[in-house]
Amino acid sequence: MQPTLSIPVAAKSGWRNITGSMGEAADEFQTRSYWRCSKKDFFPEKSFESWAAYKAALGQTHHRFKDRLLCRSSDATELGEVRKQSENDMKRCLSWWDLTWFGFGSVIGAGIFVLTGQEAHDHAGPAIILSYVASGISAMLSVFCYTEFSVEIPVAGGSFAYLRVELGDFAAFIAAANLILEGIVGKAAVARAWTSYLATLLNRSSNSLRIHTHLDKGFNLLDPIAVIILAVTATIAMISTKRTSQFNWIASAVHLVVIVFVIIGGFARANTTNLKPFLPHGVQGVFQAAAIVYFAYGGYDNIATMAEETRNPSRDIPLGLLGSMSIITVIYCLMALSLSMMQKYTDIDPNAAYSVAFKSVGWTWAQYIVALGALKGMTTVLLVGALGGARYTTHIARSHVIPPFFALVHPKTGTPVYATILITFCAACIAFFSNLDILATLLSVSTLFIFMMMATALLVRRYYMRGVSTRSHLLKLSSFLLLIIASSLGTAAYWGLRPHGWIGYLITIPLWMVGTLGIQLFVPQCRTPKVWGVPLVPWLPSLSIATNLFLMGSLGAEAFIRFGICTLIMLLYYLFFGVHATYDMAHGQYEKPTSVEAVKNEDVKKAAEGP
Numbered sequence: 064m065q066p067t068l069s070i071p072v073a074a075k076s077g078w079r080n081i082t083g084s085m086g087e088a089a090d091e092f093q094t095r096s097y098w099r100c101s102k103k104d105f106f107p108e109k110s111f112e113s114w115a116a117y118k119a120a121l122g123q124t125h126h127r128f129k130d131r132l133l134c135r136s137s138d139a140t141e142l143g144e145v146r147k148q149s150e151n152d153m154k155r156c157l158s159w160w161d162l163t164w165f166g167f168g169s170v171i172g173a174g175i176f177v178l179t180g181q182e183a184h185d186h187a188g189p190a191i192i193l194s195y196v197a198s199g200i201s202a203m204l205s206v207f208c209y210t211e212f213s214v215e216i217p218v219a220g221g222s223f224a225y226l227r228v229e230l231g232d233f234a235a236f237i238a239a240a241n242l243i244l245e246g247i248v249g250k251a252a253v254a255r256a257w258t259s260y261l262a263t264l265l266n267r268s269s270n271s272l273r274i275h276t277h278l279d280k281g282f283n284l285l286d287p288i289a290v291i292i293l294a295v296t297a298t299i300a301m302i303s304t305k306r307t308s309q310f311n312w313i314a315s316a317v318h319l320v321v322i323v324f325v326i327i328g329g330f331a332r333a334n335t336t337n338l339k340p341f342l343p344h345g346v347q348g349v350f351q352a353a354a355i356v357y358f359a360y361g362g363y364d365n366i367a368t369m370a371e372e373t374r375n376p377s378r379d380i381p382l383g384l385l386g387s388m389s390i391i392t393v394i395y396c397l398m399a400l401s402l403s404m405m406q407k408y409t410d411i412d413p414n415a416a417y418s419v420a421f422k423s424v425g426w427t428w429a430q431y432i433v434a435l436g437a438l439k440g441m442t443t444v445l446l447v448g449a450l451g452g453a454r455y456t457t458h459i460a461r462s463h464v465i466p467p468f469f470a471l472v473h474p475k476t477g478t479p480v481y482a483t484i485l486i487t488f489c490a491a492c493i494a495f496f497s498n499l500d501i502l503a504t505l506l507s508v509s510t511l512f513i514f515m516m517m518a519t520a521l522l523v524r525r526y527y528m529r530g531v532s533t534r535s536h537l538l539k540l541s542s543f544l545l546l547i548i549a550s551s552l553g554t555a556a557y558w559g560l561r562p563h564g565w566i567g568y569l570i571t572i573p574l575w576m577v578g579t580l581g582i583q584l585f586v587p588q589c590r591t592p593k594v595w596g597v598p599l600v601p602w603l604p605s606l607s608i609a610t611n612l613f614l615m616g617s618l619g620a621e622a623f624i625r626f627g628i629c630t631l632i633m634l635l636y637y638l639f640f641g642v643h644a645t646y647d648m649a650h651g652q653y654e655k656p657t658s659v660e661a662v663k664n665e666d667v668k669k670a671a672e673g674p
Contacts, residue, residue, distance in 0.1 A: 097151075097471060097473055097474060097480075100468070103654055104466070104467070104468040104471075105466040105467075105468045106466065106644075107467060107653045107654040108463065108643065108644050108647035108648065108652060108653040109647055109652040109653065110643040110644065110646075110647050110652070111643075111644075117643075120643045121639075121643075124638060124642065124643075127642050127643060127646040128233075128638070128642050130646060130649075131231070131232040131233050131236075131642050131645055131646060131649075132231060132232070132233045133231065134231055134232045134649060135227075135228065135229070135231050135232075135529065136224075136227040136228045136232070136235075137228060138215065138216050138228060141216055141218050141220065141224045141227065141228060142216065142217075142218060145218070145220075145224075145458070145461045145462060146218065146371075146461065147655075148460070148461035148462075148463075148467050148470045149457060149461060149470045149471060149472040149479070150471055150472065150474075151471075151472040151473065151474045151477070152472065152477070153219065153304070153371050153372045153454075153472055153477050153478070153479075154304065154305070154372060154477035155371075155372055155373065155374050156304060156305040156308075156372060156374070156477075157304065157305070157308060157369055157372050157373045157374065157379070158373075158374055158375075158379055159375075159378065159379035159380075159382035159383045159386075161305075161308040161312075161383075162366050162369065162373065162379055162380065162382070162383025162384070162387075163382065163383045163386055163387045164308070164311055164312050164315050164316075164387075165308065165311060165365070165366055165369065165383070165387075165447050165450075166362075166363060166366055166383055166384065166386070166387025166388060166391065167315045167318070167319065167387055167390075167391065167443075168311040168314065168315045168318075168440075168443030168444065168446065168447045169362030169363065169365045169366065169443070169444060169447035169448065169451065170359070170360060170361075170362040170363055170387070170388070170391050170444075171315075171318065171322070171391060171394065171440050171443075171444070175359050175394075175395055175398055175399075175440075176256070176260070176415075176416070176417060176437040176440065176441070177256045177259070177413075177414065177415075177416070178355060178356050178358060178359055179191060179195075179356065179359075179398065179399050179402055179416055179417075180402065180411045180412060180413050180414070180415070180416020180417070180420075181355075181413040181414075181416075182194060182352035182355050182356055183352070183399070183402065183403060183408050183411050183416070184408055184409070184411045184412075184413050184416075185352075185413070186344055186348040186349075186351045186352040186355075187344065187348050187349050187351075187352035187353075187408075188340065188341065188342065188343035188344060188348065188403075188408040189337065189338040189339075189340075189341050189343075189403040189404075189408055190341055190342050190348070190349050190352075191352060191356075191399045191402075191403060191408075192396050192399045192400045192403065193349050193353075194349050194350070194352040194353040194356050194399075195353075195356060195359075195392075195395045195396050195399050196396060197349070197350065197353040197610075197614075198353040198354070198356050198357040198359070198360060198614065199360065199392040199395065199396070200610065201353075201357065201514075201607065201610040201611060201614060202357065202360035202363070202388065202392070203388060203389075203392065204518070204603055204604075204606055204607035204610060205514040205517060205518065205607055205611070206363060206384055206385060206388050207385075207597040207598070207603060207604075207607075208514075208517045208518050208520075208521045208597060208604060208607060209221075209222070209363070209364060209366075209367045209384065209517065210367075210380060210381050210384050210385060210595060210597075211521065211592055211595060211596050211597050212225040212367070212517070212520075212521070212524075213366075213367040213370045213376065213380045213384075214370075214376055214377050214380055214381065214592070214593075214594050214595050215592065215593065215594075216228065216370075217370035217371055217373065217376035217380075218370060218371050218458060219368050219369075219370070219371040219372075219454035219455070219457050219458045219479075220368070220454075220455065220457075220458025220459065220461070220462075221242070221364055221367040221368040221370075221451075221454070221455055221458070222238055222242065222364065222367070222513055222516070222517050223235055223238050223239045223242055223455060223458055223459055223462075224458055225517065225520055226238045226516060226517070226520050227462065228520075228524075229520040229521075229523045229524050230516065230519070230520050230523060232462075232645055232649070233637075234516065235462075235464075236464055236633075236637055236641055236645075237516075237630075237633070238513055238516055239455075239459045239464050239465075240629075240630075240633035240636075240637075241509040241512060241513050242455045242459070242513065243452075243455070243456060243459065243465075243486070244509050244629060245361070245509045245510055245513070246448065246451070246452030246455060246456070246486050246490075247452070247486060247489045247490045247493060248490075248493065248509070249358075249361065249362075249448060249452075250293060250445060250448050250449070250452065250486065250487070250490035250494070251289070251293075251490045251491075251493040251494035251497065252358075252494075253441050253444050253445055253448065254286070254289035254290070254292055254293050254441075254445060254490065254491075254494040255286050255289050255494050255497075256441055257288070257289060257292050257438060257441045257442070257445070258272055258273065258286050258288045258289050258292075259414045259415055260415055260418070260434045260437045260438050260441065261288065261434075261438060262415075263415040263418045263419075263430065263434045264418075264431060264434035264435060264438065269412070269414035269415050270284055270414075272286075272288055273285060273286050273288075274286075274287070278496075282496045282497060285495055285496065286494055286495055286496075287495065289491070289494035289495065290491040290494060290495055292442070292445060293445065293487050293490055293491045293494060294487065294491065296442065296445040296446045296448075296449050297449045297483050297484070297486075297487035299446060299449075300446060300449035300450050300453065300478070300483055301473075301476065301478050301480050301483050301484075302476060302478070303476055303477075303478070304369075304372055304450065304477065304478060307446060307450060310446070311443050311446060311447060314439050314442060314443045314446075315440075315443050317436070317439055318436055318439045318440045318443065320436075321432060321433065321435070321436025321437075321439070321440075322394060322398065322436065322440075324429075324432060324433075324436075325398060325401060325417060325433060325436070326394075326397045326398060326401050328401075328421065328426065328429060329398075329400075329401025329402060329404065329405050329420075330401055330404070332405055332421075332424040332425075332426065333401070333404035333405060334404060334405070335404060337403060337404055337405070337406060337407045337408070338403060338404060343408065345562070345563075346562070347558075347562040347617075350558070350613070350614065350617040351617045351618070353614055353617065354511070354614040354615065354617040354618045355618070357510060357511060357614055358510065359395060360388075360391070360392075360395075361510045362444060362447065362448065362451070363384060363387070363388055364451070364513075365447050365448060365450065365451025365452070365454075366380070366383055366384050366387075366451075367380070367384070368450075368451045368454035368455055368458075369450065369451070369454065371454070372477075377593075377594040377595065381595050398417075402416055402417060402420055405420040405421070405423070405424055406419075406420040406423050406424070410423065415434070415437075417430075417433045417437070418430035418431075418433045418434045418437075421433060449483055449486070449487065452482075452483075452486040453478070453479045453482040453483040453486055454479065454482070456469055456479070456482040456485060456486055457469065457470050457472070457479040457482045458470070460482065462645060462648060463644040463645050463647070463648040463653070464641050464644065464645055465641075466644075468481060469481045469482045469485055470482070508615060508618060508622050508623060508625075508626040509626065509629075511611045511612075511614050511615045512611075512615065512626075514607065514611045515607070515608050515611040515612055515615075517607075518604040518605070518607035518608045518611070519544065519548070519604075519608060521597060521600075521604045522540075522544060522582065522600070522601055522604050522605070523540070523544075524590060525588050525589070525590055525600055525601070526540050526582060526586045526587070526588055526589060526601075527540055527589060528589035528590055531589050532589055536586055536587065539581070539582075539585050539586050540582065540586045542581075543578045543579075543581040543582045543585075543586065544578070544582075545578075546574060546575075546577065546578035546581070547575055547578035547579060547605050547608055547609070548608060548612070549574075550571045550572070550574035550575040550578060550609075551571075551575060551608055551609040551612040551613065552612055552616075553567070553570070553571040553574070554567075554568065554571040554572065554575070554609065554612075554613060554616075555612050555613045555615065555616025555617075556616060557571060558613065558616055558617070559616050559617070575605070575609055578605070579601055579602055579605040582601045582605075583601055583602075588600075
């Protein structure tokens with residue numbers, strides 16, 4: 064007969080209390096699972112607890128705006144407290160090899176395959192190669208700035224996080240708004256280009272797969288296929304970063320084979336008479352095209368957002384960023400030259416340039432290889448864009464510029480699912496209606512503006528440090544920076560007003576040199592990079608400011624009108640929501656998140672301890 068263990072009634076009661084409390088803890092754990100949606104998840108700040116609290120916050124808008132304007136974050140805050148808003152960490156699973164292929168996958172896509180034909184036909188002619196050289200130089204200058212920042216502050220926020228540290232919360236918001244706009248519009252533009260090349264692959268006209276309507280021009284061709292491809296690539300990106308990288312390796316390798324074929328085939332069927340006239344629209348056309356094709360280089364900033372998932376950021380990011388961008392610049396120039404020699408610029412098809420060009424030289428079969436390669440390239444651009452855009456959005460949400468619900472990282476996949484869905488949904492809505500021309504000009508202004516701010520932030524990082532720099536040094540740095548920006552704006556404005564003039568440059572260029580030399584001679588550097596830094600500071604960052612502003616000035620007035628309208632909407636959003644949410648977050652006036660695992664352990668611990 065087995066002995067029985069007698070448990071006192073009180074002990075049984077106590078055990079029931081513990082298990083009951085653990086059951087309640089389990090229920091609480093369930094409410095804190097990743098798949099949740101409540102007011103507290105979207106608006107945890109005290110300013111949004113009630114209408115009365117919101118009205119009180121609106122009454123303090125002036126004070127709060129001033130606080131946000133002057134506030135600066137720090138490296139430690141971005142790497143620590145801000146990252147905790149995601150509740151779960153992203154997985155460190157990427158190497159320099161992954162980043163290099165992400166560089167190829169992110170950059171080579173709709174820009175080279177679509178914008179090359181569009182800008183060669185409309186603005187630059189055969190001189191489109193010079194447009195790629197000009198925009199490539201400007202892009203490489205920005206790559207230097209991104210590389211130094213991403214090594215020093217390896218977080219998912221990219222330029223948003225860097226600007227929060229160096230230029231303050233309001234400047235970072237302007238960047239955040241443009242980054243989200245860039246991510247959404249960029250994905251939409253590539254998705255619509257994907258549809259055009261699919262039509263070419265099926266031997267149909269580029270708009271044949273779109274739904275024709277009677278809406279206004281530019282919005283009258285509805286594109287459901289673009290919506291589908293956006294949804295598919297976003298789903299892959301949400302499953303796993305490492306598996307997405309492996310898929311990107313394969314697709315990008317196939318894409319590079321097609322690119323080599325395009326270059327060799329283009330030169331094999333070249334007709335040098337197509338290069339005449341080389342400058343049909345003059346130098347102005349070259350720079351106008353350069354401002355547009357800059358979009359083709361725009362994907363490299365996605366690599367910086369993956370610093371948080373990189374095993375060794377100080378080694379892997381410089382190799383991945385600088386290595387991939389150097390090779391891509393050479394590839395772009397060779398591809399642009401091969402297209403210009405295959406077909407006269409007036410005959411180039413703006414929507415599917417390379418496929419139609421091969422068809423025109425008798426290689427009808429080659430158009431299918433090119434179209435297939437372009438589809439693969441655009442697919443990887445969308446894939447890496449889904450990764451990068453979601454990570455930008457995640458860190459922006461961590462700072463409460465947008466609801467922190469979108470900062471949550473899935474505990475199993477280690478990916479920001481909600482941020483990916485948000486960016487993809489918005490991109491799909493735009494891609495369904497808007498054509499590539501409208502999207503590209505708006506995107507170029509936004510991209511160039513952010514890169515200009517990044518170069519400015521790098522100079523501030525090197526030459527100013529709170530608690531170290533004197534007031535005199537701060538005043539000198541501010542004055543010289545204003546002189547650099549003002550002279551660069553003057554150069555761009557003079558180019559736009561007097562493209563054939565030269566007297567104005569005798570004033571603006573020396574002023575730019577005085578501003579840059581002034582920083583070098585009269586403002587001491589307060590910080591040196593720990594591992595990797597931009598060479599020839601302050602000259603290269605200053606040149607980056609000048610080139611980005613110059614390319615912005617080469618865009619048409621319509622692009623700036625659209626940019627201005629978008630910026631006005633962003634500022635209204637900031638005054639009515641962003642400034643209050645970020646103020647509460649900075650001052651700890653919100654319900655702080657706890658990781659799901661920590662909530663579970665803490666609740667079980669309390670239950671076991673009893674009352």
